[in-house]
Amino acid sequence: EAGVTQFPSHSVIEKGQTVTLRCDPISGHDNLYWYRRVMGKEIKFLLHFVKESKQDESGMPNNRFLAERTGGTYSTLKVQPAELEDSGVYFCASSQQLRNEKLFFGSGTQLSVL
Amino acid sequence: LAKTTQPISMDSYEGQEVNITCSHNNIATNDYITWYQQFPSQGPRFIIQGYKTKVTNEVASLFIPADRKSSTLSLPRVSLSDTAVYYCLVGSPDSSASKIIFGSGTRLSIRP
Numbered sequence: 001e002a003g004v005t006q007f008p009s010h011s012v013i014e015k016g017q018t019v020t021l022r023c024d025p026i027s028g029h030d031n032l033y034w035y036r037r038v039m040g041k042e043i044k045f046l047l048h049f050v051k052e053s054k055q056d057e058s059g060m061p062n063n064r065f066l067a068e069r070t071g072g073t074y075s076t077l078k079v080q081p082a083e084l085e086d087s088g089v090y091f092c093a094s095s096q097q098l099r100n101e102k103l104f105f106g107s108g109t110q111l112s113v114l
Numbered sequence: 115l116a117k118t119t120q121p122i123s124m125d126s127y128e129g130q131e132v133n134i135t136c137s138h139n140n141i142a143t144n145d146y147i148t149w150y151q152q153f154p155s156q157g158p159r160f161i162i163q164g165y166k167t168k169v170t171n172e173v174a175s176l177f178i179p180a181d182r183k184s185s186t187l188s189l190p191r192v193s194l195s196d197t198a199v200y201y202c203l204v205g206s207p208d209s210s211a212s213k214i215i216f217g218s219g220t221r222l223s224i225r226p
Contacts, residue, residue, distance in 0.1 A: 004157070033211055042218055043158070043201075048211040058212045091157045101207065102148075105157025 002026065004106035006092050012112045018080040021109045025074070025094030031055075032075050033095075033103065034067060038088035046090075049075060082113045118202045123221040132189045134220050136202030139183045144206035147178060147185045152199045152219070161200075162187070197224045 005024040013019050025032045034046040046065070047057040051072035060067070064083070069075040079086055089110050093103040119137040126132045138147065146165050150158035162169055164176040164185070175188040189196055199221050205214035 035216075043216040045212045045214070056210045056212050058210070093157065102160045102163065103150075103158075105159065107156050 004092055004094050004104050006090075006106035006109050008109060009107065010110045010112075012114065013082055014114050015084055016081045018078065019082055019111060021077045021079075021090050021092075021111070023075045023077070023092030023106060025092070026104055029094035029096055029104070030072070031095040032069060033093040034075070034077055035091040035093065036088050037091070038085065041088075043091065046077075079111075082111075084113050087111055087113045117215065118204055118217050120200075120202055120217065120220045122218060123223070125223045125225065126192055127225050128193055129191055132192050132196070132222065132224075134187045134189075134200055134202075134222070135184055136187070137184045138202070138204045141182050141204055142206065144208060145182075145204045146206060147176065147182075148203045148205070149174070149176065149187045150201045150203065150216075152201065158201060158216075192222075192224050194224050194226065196222065198222060 004026055007022045011019050030051050032049040035043050036046055037043045045059040047060055047067055048055045049069045052069050064079055066078045089108040091105055091108045093105045095101055095103050146163055148163040149161045151161050152158040162171055162174050162176045164178055166178050166182060169176045177186045199219040201216050201219040203214050
C-alpha cells in the first residue's frame with residue numbers, strides 16, 4: 001500500500017513568488033492534515049480536511065495560504081505571495097474515519113523562500 | 115488543551131533499554147496518549163497509542179499509571195537506528211485536530 005506522498009520534496013523560490021505543494025493521502029483516508037515546521041520551531045498544525053470539507057483551518061497563518069481538496073482526494077497548499085518567514089518543512093498526514101487516531105505522514109516539502 | 119512535557123534530549127547506548135517519560139498533568143477523560151518517532155528528512159511515524167495501563171507492540175511498550183498524568187515510552191534493546199526525535203501527544207477522537215500539540219519532542223541519541 002502506498003503511503004502519503006508529497007510533491008515536490010524541495011522547493012526554492014524568491015520572495016513574492018507563488019508555490020503550490022501537493023499531497024496525495026493514503027487511498028480511502030477521509031482525513032487529511034497539513035502541518036509545518038519553521039526553522040527551530042515545533043511542528044504546528046495548519047488545517048484539517050474531512051473529505052473535501054475544511055474541518056478546522058484555525059492554524060492557517062494568514063490569507064496568503066490557500067488549501068484545497070477538490071473531490072476529497074489529493075490536496076494542494078498554495079502560498080501566494082511567499083514571504084521569507086514561510087520557509088520551513090510542510091508535512092501532510094492522513095488518517096481513516098476517526099479523527100486524531102493514527103496519523104500517517106508524508107516525508108514533507110522543504111520550502112525555502114529567498 | 116492537554117500540554118505535554120518531555121526531556122529535550124536523552125543519550126543511550128546500543129543494546130540498552132530506553133525509557134522516555136512524558137508529563138500530561140491536565141489530560142482529559144477522553145484523551146489518548148500517542149507517541150511518534152521522527153527521523154531527519156522524514157515525517158513523524160506512529161509508534162504506539164494507549165489509554166491506560168500498558169500497551170505493547172513489536173516496536174515499543176507504553177506504560178500509563180492509574181492517574182494518567184504521565185506516560186513512559188519504553189524502547190527495548192535500542193540500536194543506532196533508533197536515533198530520532200520522539201513526540202508524545204495527547205488528544206481524543208472528539209478533539210479538534212488543532213488541539214493536538216506536537217511539542218518539542220525528545221531527541222534520542224544512541225551511541226555504539
